[in-house]
Amino acid sequence: MKILVTGGAGYIGSHTVVELAQAGYEPVIVDNFSNSATSVLDGLRAILGHDVTCHRIDCGNAEALHQVFKAEGNIQGVIHFAAFKAVGESVQKPLAYFDNNVGSLLTLLEVMKDEGVTNLVFSSSCTVYGIPDQLPVTEATPTKPASSPYGRTKQMCEDIVHDTSGAADNTLHTILLRYFNPIGAHESARIGELPLGTPNNLVPFITQTAAGIREKLTIFGNDYDTPDGTNVRDYIHVVDLAKAHIAAVQRLLDRRASDIVETFNVGTGHGNSVLEVVKTFEEATGQKLNYSIGPRRVGDVPAIYADATKAAEVLGFKTTTSLRDSLASAWKWQLALGK
Ligand code: UDP
16 A cells, blocks of 8 residues: 655654554655755665655656656555744745745645545644643644744645635545654664754754754743743654554545544643753763753744644554653664764
8 A cells, every 4th residue: 555755754754654664555755855865765774674665856846746646556645744844944934934835735735636646644733723822732722823934834734625625526535633842763773853954953952962063952941931931842752653644544544534634633642841851861861961041932832732632532542652762762863873
């Protein structure tokens, strides 16, 4: 059963490719390698013991996408990861984010329709909740204005999927997965997060600081209305997150979905502060981290974590990896990268 994975050479995409293959699917990667390295394909081969088909194309290129569907023949569904993902960068380059993230979804939906492919898992984000009034957030929590153009692209993409599904001639069945904060790496340390340049995200910044690549971590604010004053997030191990995609794909293929578009939070259901992450990293790895408190980062939501009940009850999805083990896996990956 072939599943097209756009952005399959990326961080979450590559881990999902592994889980798909190990669950008996045949993943087919589409990636333009704008924010990933071809060495990911070597890592996938090392883990799986065989090559994964990869088409180096841009998802916004309809003609090239058509050719992939035709060449592969029998694609049953698509997991659409391909997108820009840096909140801060999106504030600097909003048009690039709208063009790439919204544009590639529009192109993909057109091509899927033409090719008669009816199953889609879309990478959404907890950023669609904006600054929520209540915690934890459930899928029914009203979305608020996004705090960045990145978040807005995810809101727009969700709306596009809903409108497309509402059209009279619709054939599309979609599961929207709202990710919380993915961290860590595959236990083999053959694939993981590969930030280009200075990392924007907390955990790669922590591991690079511990490895001596960065001088120190700056914690963005400790004067928030949270238990220790630092931001609270729901950190989910990337392999757990990848597994949610397998459950979603299977649900779509089995036509078990109760609605033409279903939405699930994919998080652990627990919030951890930045300081807790730092302390847990130190305990898990024995590394002492150089850090200081700096000013707040524009666009940061004070606190957000998932109510993970719906994913558990409907998708049968539960996370199994602790924060400590997730951070240990990130460190193992950082050490492997250094070699
Ligand atoms: N963070 C930090 N220092 C950094 C990077 C991130 O204090 O160098 C904090 C950030 O303010 C947020 C949390 O770590 O509270 C997670 O940030 P990240 O960028 O990883 O994910 P986000 O939640 O913004 O998507």
